Structures are given as C-alpha cells and as structure tokens.
Amino acid sequence: MDHARRIFSEYNAWLQSKSSLEPKALRIKAGFDLDFIHQECRLGLIRLWGEIQESDEYTLHLKMNDLEHEEFSLTPLENGFEIAGGSKNALLYGVYRFLNRLATGESMEKIHEHSAPKVDYRIINHWDNMDGHIERGYAGNSFFFLNNKFDYDQERIKNYARLMASIGINGICINNVNVNKVSAGLIAEPLLTDMAELAALFRPFGIRLLVSVHFDAPMIVGGLTTSDPLDAGVKEFWKAQSAIVYDKIPDFLGYLVKADSEFRGGPEAFGRTQADGANTIAAAVAPFGGLVFWRCFVYNCQQDWRDAQTDRPMAAYKHFQPLDGTFDQNVILQIKNGPVDFQTREPVSPLFSNLKNTREAIEFQIAQEYTGQQIDLYSLAVQWEEILAAEVDKGKQLKSLFGQEIVAVTAVTNTGNNMNWTGNILAQCNLYAFGRMAWNPELTAKELIREWIQITFETDAHGRQTIEEMLLTSRGIYESYTAPLGIGFMVNPSNHYGPNVDGYEFSHWGTYHRASSDAIGVDRTSKGTGFTLQYPESLQRMYDHIESCPEELLLFFHRVRYDYKMKDGRTLLQYIYDSHFEGAQQAEALLQSWETLENRVPQEVFNSVKARLQLQLLNAREWRDQVNTYFYRKTGIDDEKGRKIYM
Amino acid sequence: MDHARRIFSEYNAWLQSKSSLEPKALRIKAGFDLDFIHQECRLGLIRLWGEIQESDEYTLHLKMNDLEHEEFSLTPLENGFEIAGGSKNALLYGVYRFLNRLATGESMEKIHEHSAPKVDYRIINHWDNMDGHIERGYAGNSFFFLNNKFDYDQERIKNYARLMASIGINGICINNVNVNKVSAGLIAEPLLTDMAELAALFRPFGIRLLVSVHFDAPMIVGGLTTSDPLDAGVKEFWKAQSAIVYDKIPDFLGYLVKADSEFRGGPEAFGRTQADGANTIAAAVAPFGGLVFWRCFVYNCQQDWRDAQTDRPMAAYKHFQPLDGTFDQNVILQIKNGPVDFQTREPVSPLFSNLKNTREAIEFQIAQEYTGQQIDLYSLAVQWEEILAAEVDKGKQLKSLFGQEIVAVTAVTNTGNNMNWTGNILAQCNLYAFGRMAWNPELTAKELIREWIQITFETDAHGRQTIEEMLLTSRGIYESYTAPLGIGFMVNPSNHYGPNVDGYEFSHWGTYHRASSDAIGVDRTSKGTGFTLQYPESLQRMYDHIESCPEELLLFFHRVRYDYKMKDGRTLLQYIYDSHFEGAQQAEALLQSWETLENRVPQEVFNSVKARLQLQLLNAREWRDQVNTYFYRKTGIDDEKGRKIYM
Incomplete structure (x- = not known):
C-alpha cells in the first residue's frame, strides 16, 4: 500500500502509474510514420510497469491496415501481439484500449478486441469563458484561458489531450456557448493564431478543435450593421472569415452555435428560420470540410408564469421539427438529451423521434449543474444508460439512432484547473464513462464504473466493491x-x-x-398542453395515461x-x-x-x-x-x- | 409656465429658483464674522427673487444673541426683519427657514418663528462604498468616492451641504457601515488628509463628519494580532489613531460602528460585551469631544429555519437591554426604528421602552430598500409620523423621548450621483421630511409634504393637490x-x-x-416566542391579545x-x-x-x-x-x- 500511495496521483486520472502489474519483456515495432503512436505506447507501458525490459522473444506490432477509418483490433499472436487500426487515430485508440485492458489486470494473451465507434464525432464542449471563469464549472477555472487571453500550461494540455483521446474523444470545443464580445474574436486575429497553436498540441492525439461562435459575429467581428443570414454581406463575412480560420487550422472541425437562446442573437431576430441561420454559416465552412453544430436549446426564457399555455419542453420541437430536411449536410443539430435542461429525470427529447432527414448530435452534461455540482455523488453513467435505452419509437431505443440520424455525441465537460481535473475525483468516472459510452452506447454503467475503478485505484476487493456500489446507487439517492x-x-x-x-x-x-x-x-398530456403529441403514437399513449406512464416520470407528464x-x-x-x-x-x-x-x-x-x-x-x-x-x-x-x- | 420650466432644475431640489415671488427691496446687515451666513442669505434671496434691490428703507438683520445653542428666531420688525440665533449654526438654520417660508409664498411681515431642535444630533448615514457603489442605493453611485479614492465635485458637495443644512442636518457619516479593508483606512493616512479636505467643505454649513469604522481596525489598520477591546494594545491603537484623526479634523463628530452583525467582527468574538467594545472606542475619542454611534442591529443571521425558538426581533433587546447603564456618556446606541429591518410595517423597537440610562439614536432608512426602491412611490413621512406617535409606554409616545433618552436621529440616505440626487424626484420629499422631522418630531406628514411641494414645484392648485394626495396615500397603497x-x-x-x-x-x-x-x-406573544414580554406591561397586553393588537400589526404578533x-x-x-x-x-x-x-x-x-x-x-x-x-x-x-x- 505504501508504494501505491506514493505513486498515485489524482492528476493522472485513469492513466495511473501502476506498481502491481507483472511486466512482460518485449520489443515494440511500429510501421512507417508512427513514431508518435509508438511513443504513446511506450509511455503507457512504462506507466504500467515502471520500465520496459527489451526482448526479441516477444513483439508488440503497431500497424495500419484496411480496417475502417476509426476501427481498431487487438490480437494476441504467437510470440507477440498486434494492435492494428484503419487510420492513425484508430491505431492510437487501439493502443490506449490495449493499455487500459492491461491496467485492469488482464494478461496480454487474453486481450482480443475489435472495435469501431458508432458515431463519427465524439465531442467535449467546454463552457470556459476567456476571463478564466467556467460557466457551471465545479473544478476550478479554465485551463485554456485567463484574463481574456489564451493562457495555458503546454504539458497540462498534452496530458488533457491524452486523457481525452484515451476514451475516444475526437473533437473539443474550447469556449462557452454563451459567446461574449471577446470570445467572438476567436475566429479572427490576434486570437486565431493563438488558437492554431493550441490546435497543434491536440493534433497528434487525433483531436480537432471547434469554437463556439457568436451569431452576431458579422457585426461584432466584421463591423457590419446586420447579422441577417440572408444578407449578402453577412454571407460573405462568414465565407471570408472561415477561409482565414481554415488557412490557419486546416483540420479545424467547425463551429458550435447557440442562437436565439437565452438572450443570444439569432436568425429569428431578422425574421429568418433556424435553417437560414445554420445554412449560411455551414455554407462558409463546407468547402473546408467543416461542420456547424447548431444547438436546439431555443425557448421563451421570458415567459410569464401566469401563462399556462406556453410549455417550455415543447419549444425545441416547435422550432426545429418543421424544418426537418432543410438543413445542409454539414449542419448537425445539437439536441439536449431531454426537452428541458439536464435535469435528474426527464423523458428523451421528442426531436429524436421526429427528425428523419437531419443529422443530429445528442448533448449530455458531464458538469453536474443540476446533479450535485461535484459535491453530491452522482454517477451520470447510470442515467445515460437509461437514456440510451429509452424508446424513441415503438420498440426502438435511442441508441439505435447512433450512426443513423445521430452522428455525434457531445457533452459539457466537468473539468477545470483543479489538479484532479474534476474537483471531486469520483466525478472523473463520469468523464471516463462519457467517452466510452459515446464510442459504444451498449456499454453498461456497471461495466464502465467497474473498469474505471480498476484502472484508477489500487485498492482491495472491499474498496472496489464499495466504490462501485456507491457510484451505482448514487443517482437514485440524489434523485430521492x-x-x-x-x-x-x-x-x-x-x-x-x-x-x-x-x-x-x-x-x-x-x-x-x-x-x-x-x-x-x-398536465402535459394530449388533453393538457399537448406535449405528448410531439411523440410517436405508441409513446404518446404510454405517457398520456397515468397508469402506463413510467412512474419515475409521473410528475413530468401529469x-x-x-x-x-x-x-x-x-x-x-x-x-x-x-x-x-x-x-x-x-x-x-x-x-x-x-x-x-x-x-x-x-x-x-x-x-x-x-x-x-x-x-x-x-x-x-x-x-x-x-x-x-x-x-x-x-x-x-x-x-x-x-x-x-x-x- | 414657460419661464418656470426654464429655470426649474431637479438638481436644486427644494432650493429652487423661483420666478413667481414678489421681491422686496432691502439691505442685509450681518454682525461680525458672519460673512458666510450673510452670503448664504443673499444667495437665497437671489434664488427666490432673481436679484436683490438694495434699499435703506428695510433692513434684514442677521445676528447672534443669547438663544440656546441651535435655537433661532424669525421676527418681523418695523421697517425690517430680524433673524437671530444662539450660534452661527442656529443663525444659519434661521436664514434657511426664513428663505424656505418665503419660498412657500408667505409675506415677510407674517413670518414669526421661534425654533430649536429637540435633539442635538441629526445625522445622515451614507452607505457609500469607496469603489463608488452605494449599498441599497437607488440614485446612482457615490458622490464622494470612486475607485477606492475620494473623488468628488467640490461644487456638488457644497450644494449637498447646503441642502442638508437647510433641513437642519448637522452630521454626515460618509461611508457604508459595512466597512471593508479599504474604507477601514479612512482613519489613517493617506485617506485621512483627503477626508479632512472634505470636512472643510461641510464645515461652514455647520455639518460635522463621521466615519464608519471597522471593529477590527486594530488588526487591519494597526497591524495588531487582536481587536479584543480589553487588550491594552487595542486600547492604545484606538487612542493613538483617534488623536491623529482629531489632529486633522478637530470638529470631527465621531465613529459609527456596526459590530457583531452580519459577518462583521465585534467584541463578542473575543468573549466581550457590546459595552466593552463601545467603551474602548469611546474612551479614545472622549478627550476630543467625539462620539461613538454603536449600532444595535445584532442578531443571528445564520439561523436555521427549522429553529422555531430563536426569534430575530428579540435579538437587539437581548444583546443590549441587560447592559443599560454600562455605556460611557459619549456612546450613543443607534437603534433601528423597528425590531426587524426597515419593513413597511413593524412595531417600535422594544429597546426604546427599556433603555433608561443609555443615550440613544433612532435610525430610519430614507433609502427605499424595502419600500419601493425609489421606483414605487412611498412617502416615508407618513410612516415616520405613525412611528413617532407610537406608544413606548403607557400613554407615552416615542417622540416624547426626543431630547431625553433619544439624543440623535439618524437615517440611511437615499441620495446618489444622479443629477436629481434621489433618482425619483418625488423621493426628495422623503429626504426633506427626514431633516424637518428630526428637528421637530411634531410636524405632520401632511404639513411636510405640502411644504415640500410648495417650495419645489411651481404648479397650479390641481398640481399641488394631486401630488399631495399621491404622496399621502402612497405608503398605504404600497403596503396593500x-x-x-x-x-x-x-x-x-x-x-x-x-x-x-x-x-x-x-x-x-x-x-x-x-x-x-x-x-x-x-406567535410572538407571551405564549409564543415571548417577544411581547420585551415591552412594558400595557403594550405587552395590547399586543398579546389578538382583539387589542392593532390590526395592521396582526401578522407581526400572531x-x-x-x-x-x-x-x-x-x-x-x-x-x-x-x-x-x-x-x-x-x-x-x-x-x-x-x-x-x-x-x-x-x-x-x-x-x-x-x-x-x-x-x-x-x-x-x-x-x-x-x-x-x-x-x-x-x-x-x-x-x-x-x-x-x-x-
């Protein structure tokens, strides 16, 4: 125990140094141009074993082959082991997964895995303001920004990138969706050059950056007198400015936009639709392969409580469902998991049942805004497992849309500049589980919690069991x-x-x-506000009737x-x-x-x-x-x- | 109307230029060393008449005589008029009162008045922070401070001093009772020299300054390790520091202290009594004739709502009544009018009934913190008239204590750097009424409102009547x-x-x-929390029984x-x-x-x-x-x- 205590560091999260694992003498062999991955593999084995004893008897092969873009395979060989991937990123994911399984104590001979993510984009959203404060941050301040400038520790960024890549994250949006006049300037000089430097730190780890942009950037950044998305000058602004961005960061992933939402500007201020707004910006990044993540969190936040007709959960559907099919291919509508706002218990947003011809991202919140703020214990994996299994149509679970309509999984992160990243170290489990579930929505909370405990803590069976039990029950306790x-x-x-x-x-x-x-x-039934009418008939009937409504949602619907x-x-x-x-x-x-x-x-x-x-x-x-x-x-x-x- | 509209200025408040008054040719004659008062009189007449036509036929005599310290008399003479006062301040008050009565339209021959204030100290408390923000300020920012420095317009200060002197104010505490580390330094250099300069602007108007001091000044300013009022070093700090203050400002009025209250330090933190705390500081200013105003707003602001035993209105009495008679002569306990906190409707604080051997100040709040914030119309004069007439013992009204136990009347002001001083111009009436009632608690709200309207607005009978009616009913409306x-x-x-x-x-x-x-x-009766037991028996009985309890206080007591x-x-x-x-x-x-x-x-x-x-x-x-x-x-x-x- 003394030894373990000495080397444990909350900062290393799930990439702990391990003193307890039996090392294996081996030699790593990597193909052409795979030095970085080779190095990551070597560093990982040193973390686990303390050192690598070189041996010609056993070879660990790292290679690219004809698997799919992000697909990897882990295969024991006679006198060796092969990690293969369809791309550098895939191979890197394979290496991390291999290390991860070793860290759980498995012996190399038994590690067989073949895996590809269900969705192309697995994205972390930072709600970091450029003054350093994080909106809904419970783990200190930003590790990107301070005093309205980029201000970071390069080593910490690399460590963060490794942590994120190790759970399959391939996109990070670095600034708050509530963009202010300062952060609106991230798409222009002088901040753009700084952002390009940051992007370079993430690049080897297969992580592409995004920024939240201000819908009124044409006015704030471009000095125009309008942000009307159908205005020729506005279109030109977005095109020209995006060209500048992609010139600096060719693999830039794209923009995240919160428009017409909670006092943010948006197309509706100009009498335009959400599609008009999204498509104008999307057209500007399309030539560079860029994406626009367009949030659906649009509702009347100036409701009069006396108004019993307006029903907030109905808002997103009303704004976006009629526009299904009118969004450009590189627009991804980013939809919160529930129709309200990251509550402990909500049904799944009815948009997931009803957008058939639109690419979608599901947005979760790892930051525990309403779920205990990293003080109260709350395993989000438990809640996400339920959400992913929830019906979006008769017999059809939400997770079945992954790789179909849902092409991206995003989440507001729970990290900050606290040395352990998440304030409460047990909240690291939520971050870990998010990445893993975004990759594979079939994973259960129990599997993920167990895995995280195994690779994070060196403790005894009682310790592992106790932490697992605490995490598994935590959501129910908080809810109760x-x-x-x-x-x-x-x-x-x-x-x-x-x-x-x-x-x-x-x-x-x-x-x-x-x-x-x-x-x-x-009463949100078809006889009340009519919210249930936004669901397919089978769900509508289930929610409408108090007897068939899931009891845990009783007071949501009735x-x-x-x-x-x-x-x-x-x-x-x-x-x-x-x-x-x-x-x-x-x-x-x-x-x-x-x-x-x-x-x-x-x-x-x-x-x-x-x-x-x-x-x-x-x-x-x-x-x-x-x-x-x-x-x-x-x-x-x-x-x-x-x-x-x-x- | 056009002419009146041209010269009216909200900034002049109740010292308006008047175009409508008939001037009288006269010559002013003032005694030795009365140049300032002579000048104030001249300026005042010019405000009213536009110019003074000099004449030897009629003389306005300004003179000192053997009246009491602050007593003045206004007496028509054959071919002249005499304004006399027992001191320069008294004479100045006589001049302002004379001008005020002229402004109401009275002719000089009919102005007879003989007046002295009931209490020695009529004090305005500013809750101005040195960063410029005013706590509970609804009329802009401080006109004393900005960016943690003195920062003021000398002319504005003189105009403010004139406004205050014209209603009989003779003391002004310039900073917030919630003293912070910056304002704690007002009693030391370099701020002290700046304060002395400000004091010099107020001095000709008979207004002496006070400061709110930090109970922990011995630590913050003096660098000591304790503020224990019985510690020899602490006593020495207060003595030495006060000597420095009085060396710079010999007529300094003294200190205001909020201790053991809402997270402020105080003697109880050191196991000492409120009297220990007050007397240590009072001893330091006593040699210079200084005063300590010690607030009684002491209660548990960290109560658990589940605790139904603790009853906040009982707190001040519990802390202070047992100490009656133990405070030094130059300590004045500053007691809010009610036992809670400047609500629309409260009984009078039971301390007024029960401190027999302690000098008291009654504290009102002109700033409309709970009474509409200078948006909603609220004539405080109406409320104050009721409070002053309220019983503190069988057949004994609160105002009968004026000049007895109550030696000072203080109020949190409603002013700020808005050009009209009070945000809502109609709130000027509250400021005016406060000074006049502090001088003479027998004045009625109706008299004061009428007077204020007459000297402020040039309007017709309908205008005067309408504004009067609005102000008179405003408190009842807000309360309802x-x-x-x-x-x-x-x-x-x-x-x-x-x-x-x-x-x-x-x-x-x-x-x-x-x-x-x-x-x-x-239930605050003797069968409930026992709050009513803090009153003399006749009041206790009245409040105890729901039938005899004044109906407007029904839910305060029952x-x-x-x-x-x-x-x-x-x-x-x-x-x-x-x-x-x-x-x-x-x-x-x-x-x-x-x-x-x-x-x-x-x-x-x-x-x-x-x-x-x-x-x-x-x-x-x-x-x-x-x-x-x-x-x-x-x-x-x-x-x-x-x-x-x-x-």
Missing part, C-alpha cells in the same frame, strides 16, 4: 432527496444547488410545478393529486415524504461506506471525498426538510410513520 | 399590495424588490412567515388562521385578496393621477415620474398575482368576488 418524479427544478435559482421548492415558480424561465393544496404538476395511489399503494404525498426521509438516510450511508475506505485508498482521496460526502449529507437533509415541510404546509397531512417534519 | 399586516419580507432575496412569498422562508436570515394550509405568522374574522367581518384570507386587488388598482390610479399633470410640472419631471409609476404598476400587479396565487394554492379557497387569481 431532490425534486420528485420528474417534476424538475425546485433548486435555488441561478446557482442551481440546494433546495428551493418555489424558487422558479414565479420566474420567467418557464419551469413551473404549480403545486396547490391538493395537487402538483403540469398533474397529480397528493392522494393519488402509486403502484405500491402509497399516496403520492407519502411517497414524497418516504423518498426524502430515505434519501437523506442513504446519503448518510454513503458517507459511512466511504469511511470504511480509510487506509484503503490514498489519504488525500479519502479526505477530499469524505469532505464532499459530509457536505452532501447536509444538502440531503436540507432537501429532505424543505421539501417535506413544503408539502406538509401545503396539505396539513402528517407523515404516516410519524417522522419529524418541521413546521 | 406587498406583504400583508406586518408579516414583512416576502421580497426577492438580496435585491429586496418585487414579490417572493417564500423567498426568505427557508433561509438563514431569521425572517419566516411559516404559512401553512390553514394559518400564517409567528399566528392567525385564514378564516379568522377581521374587525370588519372579512376573513383574513379575503382581506389579503382584497388588499392586493385594490392595491394594484390604486397603483394604476396613481399613474392616472400623475398623467393629469402633463404641462403642469416640468416635462422632464413628468416623464421620469411617469416612467417609474408605470414600473410600479407592473410591480403591483406582480405582487397582487403572486401573493394571491400563493394563498389560493395554499388554501384552495376562491376570492369571494370572483376576481382573477391565477393557478
């Missing part, structure tokens, strides 16, 4: 003490942490639960009386009380489980996770008490089990 | 659409504007209404069922509905009244007030709907009159 049954929000406005049941109730953000003395929720009988016979109100009392208890149990790991995980890991679990417990109790008191005050009905509800 | 019957808060946290019924309900600030499905309020019958037979719930519907209607009527004044008041006044009244109407409707919906959702009971309550 926060907003119930898909109702969403109930968080403190603006910071989005901690309870505030009515916090968004009278605001302009369109997120209302409308709890009265006898019922709660918004307005329900507190005396409604749940499937197990409890009333809704009693269910709310129970889940909050139990959730807080389980949060306490998480802390107790962790406390059994002292001396089983490195001390700094033990301490920092423990401190967060203690904060989580306070948070869980606060949620329990505020939610229970809220409903007790509304109803006057006691908890059946007589537990303490404060007045 | 905001938090009902003394319950307080229900505002948006942090900015304190607009409704948020549960905004403070689960916070740590100690302000809870605890509304359930059948009742609302905190927890009341929604079906409780009010004096007029309505239920409490129906009262809440009614007052909110009516309040919003009255806000609309205010706007309509104002609209009749177009072309009757200067156009810029008309426009800027109208714009605010339009915002007020939106605010009133938002309050109406949020409050009504909140209680409708809690109770499920409809409005009897069938008006629209949103779900």
